[in-house]
Amino acid sequence: MHFPTNKLEYICIQPDEPLTDIVESIWMVKNHSDEEKEGIIVPDGKIDLFLLADENGKFEIFISGICSAPITKPPFPKSTMFAISFYPIAAEYIFKQSFADLNNTKKTLQTDYWGFSRDDLNDFNQFYHKAIKVLSSLSSKEIDxxxxxxxxxxxxxxxxxxxxxxxxxxxxxxxxxxxxxxxxxxxxxxxxxxxxxxxxxxxxxxxxxxxxxxxxxxxxxxxxxxxxxxxxxxxxxxxxxxxxxxxxxxxxxx
Missing domain, CATH: 1.10.10.60 (Homeodomain-like)
Structure with missing residues:
Protein backbone atom coordinates (compact mmCIF):
# COMPACT_ATOMS: atom_id res chain seq x y z
CA MET A 1 0.00 0.00 0.00
CA HIS A 2 1.48 3.35 -1.03
CA PHE A 3 -0.28 6.66 -1.13
CA PRO A 4 0.34 10.31 -0.25
CA THR A 5 -2.01 12.31 1.95
CA ASN A 6 -1.96 16.12 2.01
CA LYS A 7 1.48 16.39 3.53
CA LEU A 8 2.16 12.82 4.56
CA GLU A 9 3.69 10.10 2.41
CA TYR A 10 2.74 6.64 3.62
CA ILE A 11 3.85 3.13 2.60
CA CYS A 12 2.74 -0.07 4.35
CA ILE A 13 3.76 -3.66 3.56
CA GLN A 14 2.50 -6.86 5.18
CA PRO A 15 5.19 -9.55 5.53
CA ASP A 16 4.98 -13.05 4.09
CA GLU A 17 5.15 -16.34 5.96
CA PRO A 18 6.54 -17.28 8.42
CA LEU A 19 6.29 -13.84 10.06
CA THR A 20 2.58 -13.25 9.50
CA ASP A 21 1.67 -14.46 13.00
CA ILE A 22 4.12 -12.03 14.63
CA VAL A 23 4.42 -8.94 12.40
CA GLU A 24 1.30 -7.04 11.35
CA SER A 25 3.11 -4.65 8.99
CA ILE A 26 6.27 -2.72 8.21
CA TRP A 27 5.57 0.88 7.26
CA MET A 28 6.86 4.39 6.83
CA VAL A 29 5.53 7.93 7.11
CA LYS A 30 7.32 10.96 5.71
CA ASN A 31 5.99 14.26 6.99
CA HIS A 32 6.75 16.95 4.39
CA SER A 33 5.07 19.69 6.42
CA ASP A 34 6.91 22.10 8.69
CA GLU A 35 3.84 22.63 10.90
CA GLU A 36 4.32 22.15 14.65
CA LYS A 37 1.18 20.05 15.06
CA GLU A 38 0.41 17.45 17.70
CA GLY A 39 -1.38 14.25 16.76
CA ILE A 40 -3.36 11.57 18.54
CA ILE A 41 -2.71 7.83 18.40
CA VAL A 42 -5.69 5.66 19.30
CA PRO A 43 -5.41 2.07 20.58
CA ASP A 44 -4.99 -0.63 17.93
CA GLY A 45 -3.67 -3.58 19.93
CA LYS A 46 -0.13 -3.51 18.49
CA ILE A 47 3.41 -3.20 19.81
CA ASP A 48 5.37 -0.75 17.65
CA LEU A 49 9.08 -0.24 17.04
CA PHE A 50 9.97 3.16 15.53
CA LEU A 51 12.98 4.70 13.83
CA LEU A 52 12.59 8.49 13.66
CA ALA A 53 14.76 11.21 12.15
CA ASP A 54 14.09 14.92 11.65
CA GLU A 55 15.63 17.50 9.33
CA ASN A 56 17.97 18.71 12.09
CA GLY A 57 19.77 15.39 12.28
CA LYS A 58 18.10 14.07 15.42
CA PHE A 59 17.66 10.29 15.32
CA GLU A 60 16.08 7.92 17.80
CA ILE A 61 14.73 4.40 18.06
CA PHE A 62 11.89 3.78 20.48
CA ILE A 63 9.24 1.21 21.22
CA SER A 64 5.68 1.48 22.51
CA GLY A 65 3.54 -1.10 24.25
CA ILE A 66 -0.19 -1.75 24.05
CA CYS A 67 -2.30 1.41 24.33
CA SER A 68 -5.64 1.31 26.13
CA ALA A 69 -6.24 5.06 25.90
CA PRO A 70 -5.58 7.82 23.32
CA ILE A 71 -1.97 9.02 23.30
CA THR A 72 -0.93 12.53 22.29
CA LYS A 73 1.98 12.42 19.87
CA PRO A 74 4.39 15.38 19.86
CA PRO A 75 4.84 17.23 16.57
CA PHE A 76 7.43 15.78 14.20
CA PRO A 77 7.66 18.33 11.35
CA LYS A 78 9.86 17.54 8.35
CA SER A 79 10.56 14.04 9.60
CA THR A 80 10.87 10.45 8.43
CA MET A 81 9.56 7.54 10.47
CA PHE A 82 9.99 3.84 9.67
CA ALA A 83 8.17 1.38 11.90
CA ILE A 84 7.43 -2.28 12.54
CA SER A 85 4.01 -3.09 14.02
CA PHE A 86 3.92 -6.34 15.97
CA TYR A 87 1.10 -8.52 17.17
CA PRO A 88 1.22 -8.96 20.98
CA ILE A 89 2.63 -12.47 20.67
CA ALA A 90 5.93 -10.83 19.65
CA ALA A 91 6.53 -9.86 23.27
CA GLU A 92 7.27 -13.48 24.09
CA TYR A 93 8.57 -14.77 20.76
CA ILE A 94 10.62 -11.83 19.40
CA PHE A 95 11.49 -9.48 22.26
CA LYS A 96 11.39 -12.18 24.95
CA GLN A 97 10.40 -9.58 27.53
CA SER A 98 7.25 -8.26 29.15
CA PHE A 99 5.64 -5.06 27.88
CA ALA A 100 3.48 -4.62 30.98
CA ASP A 101 5.42 -1.52 32.04
CA LEU A 102 5.02 0.04 28.57
CA ASN A 103 1.23 0.13 28.60
CA ASN A 104 0.30 3.58 27.20
CA THR A 105 3.92 4.70 27.07
CA LYS A 106 7.18 4.30 25.15
CA LYS A 107 10.82 3.49 25.82
CA THR A 108 13.82 4.95 24.01
CA LEU A 109 16.32 2.33 22.85
CA GLN A 110 19.97 2.42 21.82
CA THR A 111 20.45 4.02 18.39
CA ASP A 112 22.00 0.80 17.08
CA TYR A 113 19.17 -1.43 18.31
CA TRP A 114 19.01 -4.64 16.23
CA GLY A 115 21.74 -3.19 14.01
CA PHE A 116 19.55 -0.36 12.69
CA SER A 117 20.90 3.15 12.15
CA ARG A 118 19.91 6.50 10.71
CA ASP A 119 21.19 5.37 7.30
CA ASP A 120 18.40 2.78 7.18
CA LEU A 121 15.92 5.64 6.75
CA ASN A 122 17.37 6.46 3.31
CA ASP A 123 15.57 3.61 1.53
CA PHE A 124 12.35 2.01 2.75
CA ASN A 125 12.62 -1.03 0.50
CA GLN A 126 16.07 -1.84 1.86
CA PHE A 127 14.83 -1.25 5.41
CA TYR A 128 11.95 -3.66 4.84
CA HIS A 129 14.25 -6.46 3.68
CA LYS A 130 16.73 -5.80 6.49
CA ALA A 131 13.91 -5.88 9.04
CA ILE A 132 12.61 -9.18 7.65
CA LYS A 133 16.09 -10.68 7.92
CA VAL A 134 16.55 -9.46 11.50
CA LEU A 135 13.11 -10.65 12.60
CA SER A 136 13.55 -14.05 10.94
CA SER A 137 16.75 -14.58 12.91
CA LEU A 138 14.97 -13.67 16.17
CA SER A 139 11.87 -15.84 15.69
CA SER A 140 13.47 -19.27 15.93
CA LYS A 141 11.15 -20.59 18.65
CA GLU A 142 7.98 -22.37 17.50
CA ILE A 143 4.80 -20.57 18.57
CA ASP A 144 2.58 -22.45 21.00
Whole structure:
Protein backbone atom coordinates (compact mmCIF):
# COMPACT_ATOMS: atom_id res chain seq x y z
CA MET A 1 0.00 0.00 0.00
CA HIS A 2 1.48 3.35 -1.03
CA PHE A 3 -0.28 6.66 -1.13
CA PRO A 4 0.34 10.31 -0.25
CA THR A 5 -2.01 12.31 1.95
CA ASN A 6 -1.96 16.12 2.01
CA LYS A 7 1.48 16.39 3.53
CA LEU A 8 2.16 12.82 4.56
CA GLU A 9 3.69 10.10 2.41
CA TYR A 10 2.74 6.64 3.62
CA ILE A 11 3.85 3.13 2.60
CA CYS A 12 2.74 -0.07 4.35
CA ILE A 13 3.76 -3.66 3.56
CA GLN A 14 2.50 -6.86 5.18
CA PRO A 15 5.19 -9.55 5.53
CA ASP A 16 4.98 -13.05 4.09
CA GLU A 17 5.15 -16.34 5.96
CA PRO A 18 6.54 -17.28 8.42
CA LEU A 19 6.29 -13.84 10.06
CA THR A 20 2.58 -13.25 9.50
CA ASP A 21 1.67 -14.46 13.00
CA ILE A 22 4.12 -12.03 14.63
CA VAL A 23 4.42 -8.94 12.40
CA GLU A 24 1.30 -7.04 11.35
CA SER A 25 3.11 -4.65 8.99
CA ILE A 26 6.27 -2.72 8.21
CA TRP A 27 5.57 0.88 7.26
CA MET A 28 6.86 4.39 6.83
CA VAL A 29 5.53 7.93 7.11
CA LYS A 30 7.32 10.96 5.71
CA ASN A 31 5.99 14.26 6.99
CA HIS A 32 6.75 16.95 4.39
CA SER A 33 5.07 19.69 6.42
CA ASP A 34 6.91 22.10 8.69
CA GLU A 35 3.84 22.63 10.90
CA GLU A 36 4.32 22.15 14.65
CA LYS A 37 1.18 20.05 15.06
CA GLU A 38 0.41 17.45 17.70
CA GLY A 39 -1.38 14.25 16.76
CA ILE A 40 -3.36 11.57 18.54
CA ILE A 41 -2.71 7.83 18.40
CA VAL A 42 -5.69 5.66 19.30
CA PRO A 43 -5.41 2.07 20.58
CA ASP A 44 -4.99 -0.63 17.93
CA GLY A 45 -3.67 -3.58 19.93
CA LYS A 46 -0.13 -3.51 18.49
CA ILE A 47 3.41 -3.20 19.81
CA ASP A 48 5.37 -0.75 17.65
CA LEU A 49 9.08 -0.24 17.04
CA PHE A 50 9.97 3.16 15.53
CA LEU A 51 12.98 4.70 13.83
CA LEU A 52 12.59 8.49 13.66
CA ALA A 53 14.76 11.21 12.15
CA ASP A 54 14.09 14.92 11.65
CA GLU A 55 15.63 17.50 9.33
CA ASN A 56 17.97 18.71 12.09
CA GLY A 57 19.77 15.39 12.28
CA LYS A 58 18.10 14.07 15.42
CA PHE A 59 17.66 10.29 15.32
CA GLU A 60 16.08 7.92 17.80
CA ILE A 61 14.73 4.40 18.06
CA PHE A 62 11.89 3.78 20.48
CA ILE A 63 9.24 1.21 21.22
CA SER A 64 5.68 1.48 22.51
CA GLY A 65 3.54 -1.10 24.25
CA ILE A 66 -0.19 -1.75 24.05
CA CYS A 67 -2.30 1.41 24.33
CA SER A 68 -5.64 1.31 26.13
CA ALA A 69 -6.24 5.06 25.90
CA PRO A 70 -5.58 7.82 23.32
CA ILE A 71 -1.97 9.02 23.30
CA THR A 72 -0.93 12.53 22.29
CA LYS A 73 1.98 12.42 19.87
CA PRO A 74 4.39 15.38 19.86
CA PRO A 75 4.84 17.23 16.57
CA PHE A 76 7.43 15.78 14.20
CA PRO A 77 7.66 18.33 11.35
CA LYS A 78 9.86 17.54 8.35
CA SER A 79 10.56 14.04 9.60
CA THR A 80 10.87 10.45 8.43
CA MET A 81 9.56 7.54 10.47
CA PHE A 82 9.99 3.84 9.67
CA ALA A 83 8.17 1.38 11.90
CA ILE A 84 7.43 -2.28 12.54
CA SER A 85 4.01 -3.09 14.02
CA PHE A 86 3.92 -6.34 15.97
CA TYR A 87 1.10 -8.52 17.17
CA PRO A 88 1.22 -8.96 20.98
CA ILE A 89 2.63 -12.47 20.67
CA ALA A 90 5.93 -10.83 19.65
CA ALA A 91 6.53 -9.86 23.27
CA GLU A 92 7.27 -13.48 24.09
CA TYR A 93 8.57 -14.77 20.76
CA ILE A 94 10.62 -11.83 19.40
CA PHE A 95 11.49 -9.48 22.26
CA LYS A 96 11.39 -12.18 24.95
CA GLN A 97 10.40 -9.58 27.53
CA SER A 98 7.25 -8.26 29.15
CA PHE A 99 5.64 -5.06 27.88
CA ALA A 100 3.48 -4.62 30.98
CA ASP A 101 5.42 -1.52 32.04
CA LEU A 102 5.02 0.04 28.57
CA ASN A 103 1.23 0.13 28.60
CA ASN A 104 0.30 3.58 27.20
CA THR A 105 3.92 4.70 27.07
CA LYS A 106 7.18 4.30 25.15
CA LYS A 107 10.82 3.49 25.82
CA THR A 108 13.82 4.95 24.01
CA LEU A 109 16.32 2.33 22.85
CA GLN A 110 19.97 2.42 21.82
CA THR A 111 20.45 4.02 18.39
CA ASP A 112 22.00 0.80 17.08
CA TYR A 113 19.17 -1.43 18.31
CA TRP A 114 19.01 -4.64 16.23
CA GLY A 115 21.74 -3.19 14.01
CA PHE A 116 19.55 -0.36 12.69
CA SER A 117 20.90 3.15 12.15
CA ARG A 118 19.91 6.50 10.71
CA ASP A 119 21.19 5.37 7.30
CA ASP A 120 18.40 2.78 7.18
CA LEU A 121 15.92 5.64 6.75
CA ASN A 122 17.37 6.46 3.31
CA ASP A 123 15.57 3.61 1.53
CA PHE A 124 12.35 2.01 2.75
CA ASN A 125 12.62 -1.03 0.50
CA GLN A 126 16.07 -1.84 1.86
CA PHE A 127 14.83 -1.25 5.41
CA TYR A 128 11.95 -3.66 4.84
CA HIS A 129 14.25 -6.46 3.68
CA LYS A 130 16.73 -5.80 6.49
CA ALA A 131 13.91 -5.88 9.04
CA ILE A 132 12.61 -9.18 7.65
CA LYS A 133 16.09 -10.68 7.92
CA VAL A 134 16.55 -9.46 11.50
CA LEU A 135 13.11 -10.65 12.60
CA SER A 136 13.55 -14.05 10.94
CA SER A 137 16.75 -14.58 12.91
CA LEU A 138 14.97 -13.67 16.17
CA SER A 139 11.87 -15.84 15.69
CA SER A 140 13.47 -19.27 15.93
CA LYS A 141 11.15 -20.59 18.65
CA GLU A 142 7.98 -22.37 17.50
CA ILE A 143 4.80 -20.57 18.57
CA ASP A 144 2.58 -22.45 21.00
CA UNK A 145 -0.47 -23.62 19.01
CA UNK A 146 -2.84 -22.55 21.76
CA UNK A 147 -1.49 -18.98 21.80
CA UNK A 148 -1.46 -18.85 18.01
CA UNK A 149 -5.10 -19.93 17.85
CA UNK A 150 -6.05 -17.45 20.58
CA UNK A 151 -4.88 -14.47 18.56
CA UNK A 152 -6.17 -15.88 15.27
CA UNK A 153 -9.67 -16.09 16.79
CA UNK A 154 -9.49 -12.59 18.28
CA UNK A 155 -8.54 -11.00 14.94
CA UNK A 156 -10.85 -13.16 12.80
CA UNK A 157 -13.79 -12.17 15.04
CA UNK A 158 -12.68 -8.49 15.10
CA UNK A 159 -12.86 -8.67 18.90
CA UNK A 160 -16.45 -9.90 18.74
CA UNK A 161 -15.89 -12.93 20.93
CA UNK A 162 -16.28 -13.39 24.66
CA UNK A 163 -13.63 -14.62 27.06
CA UNK A 164 -15.88 -17.63 27.78
CA UNK A 165 -16.08 -18.50 24.06
CA UNK A 166 -12.30 -18.29 23.76
CA UNK A 167 -11.98 -20.52 26.80
CA UNK A 168 -14.21 -23.14 25.18
CA UNK A 169 -12.58 -23.00 21.75
CA UNK A 170 -8.92 -23.26 22.74
CA UNK A 171 -9.24 -25.15 26.04
CA UNK A 172 -7.37 -22.52 28.00
CA UNK A 173 -8.92 -21.19 31.21
CA UNK A 174 -9.87 -17.52 31.48
CA UNK A 175 -7.61 -17.25 34.52
CA UNK A 176 -4.61 -18.53 32.56
CA UNK A 177 -5.36 -16.29 29.57
CA UNK A 178 -5.69 -13.24 31.77
CA UNK A 179 -2.46 -14.14 33.53
CA UNK A 180 -0.76 -14.34 30.13
CA UNK A 181 -2.09 -10.95 29.00
CA UNK A 182 -1.27 -9.29 32.32
CA UNK A 183 2.27 -10.70 32.37
CA UNK A 184 3.28 -9.89 28.79
CA UNK A 185 1.11 -6.87 27.90
CA UNK A 186 -0.16 -5.24 31.08
CA UNK A 187 -3.84 -5.43 30.07
CA UNK A 188 -6.65 -7.88 30.73
CA UNK A 189 -7.99 -10.07 27.92
CA UNK A 190 -11.42 -8.39 27.99
CA UNK A 191 -9.77 -4.98 27.56
CA UNK A 192 -7.78 -6.28 24.62
CA UNK A 193 -10.91 -7.64 22.95
CA UNK A 194 -12.55 -4.22 23.34
CA UNK A 195 -9.49 -2.52 21.81
CA UNK A 196 -9.62 -4.79 18.75
CA UNK A 197 -13.35 -4.23 18.34
CA UNK A 198 -12.86 -0.46 18.56
CA UNK A 199 -9.95 -0.57 16.10
CA UNK A 200 -12.13 -2.46 13.62
CA UNK A 201 -14.74 0.31 13.89
CA UNK A 202 -12.34 3.05 12.77
CA UNK A 203 -12.87 2.54 9.05
CA UNK A 204 -16.65 2.88 9.30
CA UNK A 205 -16.24 6.01 11.43
CA UNK A 206 -13.87 7.53 8.90
CA UNK A 207 -16.45 6.84 6.20
CA UNK A 208 -19.20 8.60 8.18
CA UNK A 209 -21.03 5.52 9.45
CA UNK A 210 -21.61 6.55 13.07
CA UNK A 211 -23.74 3.60 14.18
CA UNK A 212 -22.36 0.37 15.64
CA UNK A 213 -21.74 -2.41 13.13
CA UNK A 214 -20.06 -4.75 15.60
CA UNK A 215 -21.58 -6.26 18.74
CA UNK A 216 -22.01 -3.15 20.88
CA UNK A 217 -25.14 -3.30 23.02
CA UNK A 218 -26.59 -0.10 21.59
CA UNK A 219 -25.66 3.35 20.29
CA UNK A 220 -24.89 4.76 23.73
CA UNK A 221 -22.56 1.84 24.48
CA UNK A 222 -20.78 2.42 21.17
CA UNK A 223 -20.34 6.14 21.94
CA UNK A 224 -18.95 5.35 25.41
CA UNK A 225 -16.41 2.90 23.99
CA UNK A 226 -15.30 5.32 21.27
CA UNK A 227 -14.87 8.09 23.86
CA UNK A 228 -12.92 5.70 26.08
CA UNK A 229 -10.40 4.77 23.39
CA UNK A 230 -10.35 7.93 21.26
CA UNK A 231 -11.19 10.58 23.86
CA UNK A 232 -13.97 12.03 21.68
CA UNK A 233 -17.43 11.16 20.36
CA UNK A 234 -17.78 9.34 17.01
CA UNK A 235 -18.86 12.57 15.26
CA UNK A 236 -15.63 14.33 16.28
CA UNK A 237 -13.54 11.33 15.30
CA UNK A 238 -15.20 11.28 11.88
CA UNK A 239 -14.45 14.98 11.26
CA UNK A 240 -10.79 14.46 12.17
CA UNK A 241 -10.10 18.19 12.03
CA UNK A 242 -6.50 19.12 11.18
CA UNK A 243 -5.77 15.40 10.64
CA UNK A 244 -5.11 15.07 14.35
CA UNK A 245 -6.06 11.38 14.56
CA UNK A 246 -3.05 9.78 12.93
CA UNK A 247 -4.50 6.37 12.03
CA UNK A 248 -7.55 7.93 10.38
CA UNK A 249 -5.37 10.31 8.37
CA UNK A 250 -3.30 7.40 7.03
CA UNK A 251 -6.31 5.18 6.33
CA UNK A 252 -7.25 4.95 2.64
CA UNK A 253 -10.67 6.26 1.61
CA UNK A 254 -13.42 3.61 1.54
Missing amino acids: DRKKKLFELIYACKGEITVKELEEKIYWSSRQMNRYFHKWLGVMLKTYLNIIRFSNSLKQLKNGDLYPRLDYGDQSHFIREVKKFAGVKPTILNKNENDRFIQLSLMPEK
